[in-house]
Amino acid sequence: MDTMPAPTPSFTDKFYANLRQLPNGERIKSCLQCGMCSSVCPFGFVMDYPPSRMVAALRADIFDRVVKTDTVWMCISCYACTEVCPARIPLTAVLMSRAKEELLLAGKVPAELQIALENSQRYGNVLGQSPRKRADWAKGIRPPVAVMGKDKKETDVLWFVGDYASYHPRVQLTTRALARILDALGVDFGILGADEVSDGDSQRLAGERGLFETLAEKNGQALRKYKFNRILTTDPHAYNALKNEYPALGISYPVQHHTQFLAERLDQLKPLLKQPAKVTVAFHDPCYLGRANNVYEEPRALLKAIPGLELVEMSHNHATGLCCGGGGGGMWMEGFHWEKAHARTSEWRVREAVAAGADTLAVACPYEPPRFEDAAKGIKEAIGLAVADVAKLLADSMVVE
């Protein structure tokens, strides 16, 4: 009997085979085509191929058509699709990120994203700031924030600060607030200073896997130089990278988000919270704290500990939380997203906060204060809505004798 010559694998065949080798990638086979992913996707309405249609394109052997479109870049890696998928397909981490990687390799990169990626390559931060100035946020803080290598080699808590928390003037308010809280709690901590580079997680989810690995290696080299018991970070993206992605690269440390770390010390913190705050607060669940890592109650417990503070919930809360629009590279594609969608999820979110009766939107991710403050400026009913990280609200309520 004649054997048929093996057919040349199509683009789809190669792409699909690669997906199946990635963690839980084989689950794509069990897609029911229920379409829940595409309907829950905040930008599904502008995508040529929202997630379920992407899977259909895989099965129809026409995935080459998907990577010829540019609306894959509308994905903000918010995990909403992954959260609702009954077949537990890793849509965000595997399918969407790999599709973006194909676009990247083909040179189809929005100009804004290219700048952020080039900055990450050259300066180790997406903002294109001087790496030498990474610890400048701590200037003038008393007692001084210890820089590992310079001030000490051993510490209890290694604080991984992150790009926006280090450099963004608005986000530095949160960073300084946490330094004050850590000092008040008597925590022994240090930062990496100029040795730290971007955690790289959002670059990974924007398809730049190689860049993510390069950045992770640099952070790994910096971390290996010192002795410490745990890593602390205010950045859910850094938290996600350190907890779920770095271990596969041989960089494995216990890590906590600041809301987890502080919630564990609530008994010690609570007596310091003496300044009442007459505010009604809605908490925005950051995607990489909530859906990606199931941390929902710690930030709420901290907020409830502030005297006078009333906590309300928005229509989207906990696992249904609505993304600020900054994930998966969205932070660097505001213009591209506006051009495609003429909508900003951050604007929908501040409307939700006001509708819930909140005068303050509490956040727990460095992407959020500038995004939501900016959104509130353009929404009539949201003008005056305050935006503050949980750490900032705690520090404002803290009275230390």
Place this chain on the structure above:
Amino acid sequence: MNIVVTVKLVPDLVEELVINASGTALDMTATRLKLNECDDHAIEQAVLLQERGAGQVTIIAPDVEGVDDALYTAAAKGTVRLIKLTRRWDSASNHALARVFANAVEVLQLRPELILTGVQAHNDLDGTVGPILAEHLGMPYVGYVSSVKISGSDQVTVRKEYPGGLLAEMQVTLPAVLGIQAADKPPRYVPISKIRQTMKTATIETFPAAELEPGGAVAVSRMFQPEIGARATMLEGDADQVGARLIEIFKEQSVL
């Protein structure tokens, strides 16, 4: 067609600039270098021409800190020959650099039909590299070029930008040196995986640079940070204080 791109690395303005002890130049130990932006466009233009079937691209750069990264990144964009010019490069004027480039082109017998280089750099003190290089090689020079198309076996059509928003399209008979203002398309993004692959496969050749002759360069008597002029008022204080004072001043001046 042989295309040569000469590039230089210039101080990265993201870092603070430090003046050296003698007060006549930058302190190069405190300076980080990066590929000159217009030279990056020259590389992109060369790769675009190569992709359109124009021929072989060779990139030449001084061997300074950061040159390997710049060359491998260029090679990851297209198959190119990479040459770095070795010597001590404390500081080189554009006149000296152009002579060194010309010497390398001749000694290495690169026989370029087309030489592309960035039209300018932020550290040009003594004219730009392109026209001086053209003079040494006896080639014509066209600067402020923002598009290059091959239009014949020994001809290219270039678009040149003039002040006042005027554009000219002209035929240039080769060989020639072109000062690139901007490539046909913005320089592309190169994923790190591609750069890493290139580092494994590409080689950077070295060539000893000729002596740096100072002739034609300017002598710097003093280099300094911008000083506060007599009519400038510096506002001190935090953002709120400065903002409040600014509003007062705008009101005083009837701007608000």
